[in-house]
Amino acid sequence: MEVIRDRVNLYIDENKKFKGFYLCICLHQPLNENTVTKNRLLSLVLSSGCEMYKTQTELNTALAECDGAQLSIQSVKKGDRIILQFLIAAPKGSEEEQFRILSEIMNHPYLKADDFAISRKKHLKNIIENKIADKKNYAYDRCVELMFEKTGFGIDGDGILRDLCGIRDLYGYYRQVYENSQTDVFILGDINRERAQELLKKYFPALKTNKLSRSDAKAAEFKSVVERSQGKQAKLCIGIDMGKGSRFEKIIFNELFGVGPSSRLFRSVREQNGLCYYISSKYLSLANAVIVQAGIDEENFEKTVDIVKSRLNDPPTDDEIKNAKASVTDTLKIMGDYPTALMDFYLTQGIFDDGVTVETAAEKINAVDKLSLEPKISVVYLLGGEEN
Amino acid sequence: MIVKKTINGISCFIVPKKGFIQKQAMAVVRFGSDTAGFKTQSAAFKIPAGTAHFIEHLMFSSPQGNLMDSFSRLGAEANAFTAFDKTAYYFTCAEHFYENLERLIKMVFTRQFTCTDIDAERKIIAEEINMYRDDARWQCYFSLLKCLYPGLAVSNEIAGSIKDINTIDENILNACYDAFYRPENIAVIAAGDIDCDKICETVEKNSVSKVGELPEIESVAENTPENAxxxxxxxxxxxxxxxxxxxxxxxxxxxxxxxxxxxxxxxxxxxxxxxxxxxxxxxxxxxxxxxxxxxxxxxxxxxxxxxxxxxxxxxxxxxxxxxxxxxxxxxxxxxxxxxxxxxxxxxxxxxxxxxxxxxxxxxxxxxxxxxxxxxxxxxxxxxxxxxxxxxxxxxxxxxxxxx
Missing domain, CATH: 3.30.830.10 (Metalloenzyme, LuxS/M16 peptidase-like)
Structure with missing residues (x-):
């Protein structure tokens, strides 16, 4: 992936092996109470149409006619940033049409019409209220919220219900996001650099980037929280503060701890003790945290937490480190086959802003011989069923 | 896509993808949750709901431990799923493709269900069933299938209910495996920067010979749907x-x-x-x-x-x-x-x-x-x-x- 830092941060992967062409524009804002709900609402409103395609079905038909182009406009939470992400992808051959459709959506939005925003506000209200329907993700979001209370890292990326009603002048907010964000543009597929830059200039002449600084996450002191829902299965989430150390050591730790069937958690909790169907961990590099997720019978709550704790503190063996390194480097290599995974990787590394590429990340992983980490549990969260 | 059949009857579908790092192979068995029973020359069997899915879980058990782990040791990520009309086992990897393929084929063609493994897996499957009981979309889906197809196996949840899985024993698991896990009922699908001949050779070498005829699937009389x-x-x-x-x-x-x-x-x-x-x-x-x-x-x-x-x-x-x-x-x-x-x-x-x-x-x-x-x-x-x-x-x- 070539990176050109000009009026925007442009990432280009000229790659003939992809059958598709991908264009993605990311507008970064700090995640806080003032931005999060508006950003999420914007993602819904902008997905619904624009000046040229005034209804969702008109827009969808235009995308269908463009060889079935797929459009995704999302408000993505990454660390303590909220990123308005526009992605359009289609089989190669209609690159300019993809640029044109995305420019209609981004440059000529239909935001001044209030009825759009009103109906999308109701939609967002439903999304927020219905989060409980997906208990696994609900528990995950609550755990992260408890771990980083009152900071951007802890605010739910879908927004805050109480702020929704009072949102006015969404167009004004959008203009400000458009003009003042850190802006990353990703172009992947069978296209050369000059042509990509030419199309970007033609369709997005006013797009520019601003510098956004990064802050470190601070995890809460230990707390254990049990909440109730009407579910049959209890959802356990454990938030681990990864403390000091390099993020490459932490990636390796997470891999051996909770990624896949050979991980410590899968083997101990599922295979040896039969306590769950799923258990895994995820490393949030920007938040310096590892989050464990499992679906369990509530009566096994303490037993499961004890096993997770004991496996957390066991020093990794050389064999575990070796296998985890091999697995992580394979994942990095495979990333080159998946345009959206590549974009996501560079979107995150762009926030760290330390020049790490897929290739140098693999080198850094391979250079790790031992792990000197002191992970510490910050939050134990259980979403239990109804109390008897 | 290259299509071939091995001498023992396994269909191979190979999609060469030059320049790609990732490789995948999938063994697909034409046996899923929609089969209610079958007849062989000597006996007839009723299949409890959840049986195909139970077999899927057990295939990864071996006297040496969970086989998923052995794929991981060779840099592959293995998994499986059961659908209405099939059970599929697959892995993805960057390296050691043919060694992993050998493991996959050997695993699918080896039956070693022990009572201890069956009981251990029953607990894990029960948690999987509990997870689906909280899934509104899944519940809504099967409620509709019960309206459209009352009495047909397709309207049963793929993993069965807790009551169903408690009735599944070694006999029915073995009978279903022997009936459906046969070369002519299995396909191997592979994609990536791979060699077609080497794949067919590996598949043939590590699978069993064709044995007898496939069983006759019991045709169940459908109840007339009443609930709209x-x-x-x-x-x-x-x-x-x-x-x-x-x-x-x-x-x-x-x-x-x-x-x-x-x-x-x-x-x-x-x-x-x-x-x-x-x-x-x-x-x-x-x-x-x-x-x-x-x-x-x-x-x-x-x-x-x-x-x-x-x-x-x-x-x-x-x-x-x-x-x-x-x-x-x-x-x-x-x-x-x-x-x-x-x-x-x-x-x-x-x-x-x-x-x-x-x-x-x-x-x-x-x-x-x-x-x-x-x-x-x-x-x-x-x-x-x-x-x-x-x-x-x-x-x-x-x-x-x-x-």
Whole structure:
């Protein structure tokens, strides 16, 4: 992936092996109470149409006619940033049409019409209220919220219900996001650099980037929280503060701890003790945290937490480190086959802003011989069923 | 795509993808949750719900421990799934492809179910069933299938119920394995920068010889559907609905599959006038999903999604189906372009290509025909026969019931 830092941060992967062409524009804002709900609402409103395609079905038909182009406009939470992400992808051959459709959506939005925003506000209200329907993700979001209370890292990326009603002048907010964000543009597929830059200039002449600084996450002191829902299965989430150390050591730790069937958690909790169907961990590099997720019978709550704790503190063996390194480097290599995974990787590394590429990340992983980490549990969260 | 058959009868579908790092191989067995029973020359067997899925879990057990772990040690990520008409085992990797393929084939052709493993796996499957009991969409789906196909195995949840899995024992597991895990009932699908001949050689060398005839599948007499509507209350806020119809056409063909997918999307997809109308009325916020569910003894067109007015929305969908029978379809040209493009994008990755080929194998249709049909389909010839039966299933929030 070539990176050109000009009026925007442009990432280009000229790659003939992809059958598709991908264009993605990311507008970064700090995640806080003032931005999060508006950003999420914007993602819904902008997905619904624009000046040229005034209804969702008109827009969808235009995308269908463009060889079935797929459009995704999302408000993505990454660390303590909220990123308005526009992605359009289609089989190669209609690159300019993809640029044109995305420019209609981004440059000529239909935001001044209030009825759009009103109906999308109701939609967002439903999304927020219905989060409980997906208990696994609900528990995950609550755990992260408890771990980083009152900071951007802890605010739910879908927004805050109480702020929704009072949102006015969404167009004004959008203009400000458009003009003042850190802006990353990703172009992947069978296209050369000059042509990509030419199309970007033609369709997005006013797009520019601003510098956004990064802050470190601070995890809460230990707390254990049990909440109730009407579910049959209890959802356990454990938030681990990864403390000091390099993020490459932490990636390796997470891999051996909770990624896949050979991980410590899968083997101990599922295979040896039969306590769950799923258990895994995820490393949030920007938040310096590892989050464990499992679906369990509530009566096994303490037993499961004890096993997770004991496996957390066991020093990794050389064999575990070796296998985890091999697995992580394979994942990095495979990333080159998946345009959206590549974009996501560079979107995150762009926030760290330390020049790490897929290739140098693999080198850094391979250079790790031992792990000197002191992970510490910050939050134990259980979403239990109804109390008897 | 290269298609070959090994001497012992295994179908091999190989998709070379030059320049890709990831490789995948999938072994697909034509045996899933929709089979209720079978007959061999010596005996007849009734299959409890959840049996195919139970076998899927047990295949990874071995005296040396969980076999998923042995794939991990060779840098591969292995997994499996059970569907209505198939069980599939697969791995993805960057390195050691042929060694992993050898493991996969040996695993699928080795039966070693022990009572200890069966009891241990029962606990894990029970937790999986509990997880699905909280899934509103899953519950809504099977409630609809119970309306459309009362008494047929396809209406049972794939993992069965806790009661079902408690009746599954070593005898039925062994009998099903021996009946269906046979070379001629299995396909191996592989994609990546790989060598076709070497794959076929590895598959043949590590599988068993052809043994006897495949069993006769028990044909179950279907009960006449009576319930056209069902509802449940769960812990959700926005109601969820499924609405659909049983088709009259019983043939399974690539052409019928493509036509049905196009017609379903024309009726209620994201470009359809119906979706536009419901969006305007604010009964829905997001487009409906749709599915053409097809198997040996069933065929249905299904729509699903969230709606604030689920009964009314379901009624609109069912009316639209009736209208389409009478008046045909609008927007078909755009829908053909859309689905063609989506198929190209889906099959772009190693991960995405094996699944649609597996679907075609389990239905005995040619995947290449599907691709060709999107270029040659005559949209003026699209017509939907009057459905046999239509029904809707709704899941509403239990909090709203209490209030």
């Amino acid at each position: 509507y069902t509802e449940k209350y769960m812990d959700i806020s926005t109601p969820f609905l499924y609405a659909g119809f049983k088709e009259n056409n019983t043939s399974v063909s690539a052409e019928n599959t493509v036509k049905m997918r196009i017609m379903l999307e024309c009726m209620a997809g994201e470009c359809s006038p119906l979706f536009g109308r419901l969006l305007k009325e604010e009964s829905v916020d997001t487009p409906f999903g749709f599915e053409y569910l097809k198997g040996r003894n069933y065929g249905a067109g299904l729509f699903f999604g969230e709606s604030k007015a689920p009964e009314k929305t379901a009624e609109c969908i069912l009316k639209e189906i009736e209208n389409s029978v009478k008046n045909g379809f609008v927007n078909a040209e755009a829908v053909v372009k859309k689905q063609r493009g989506e198929l190209i994008m889906q099959t772009e990755s190693v991960n995405g290509i094996c699944m649609p080929i597996a679907d075609c194998f389990s239905k005995n249709i040619d995947f290449l025909d599907i691709l060709k049909l999107y270029d040659t389909i005559d949209i003026d010839g699209l017509s939907l026969q009057k459905p046999q039966f239509m029904a809707a299933s709704v899941v509403k929030g239990s909090r709203s019931k209490q209030n």
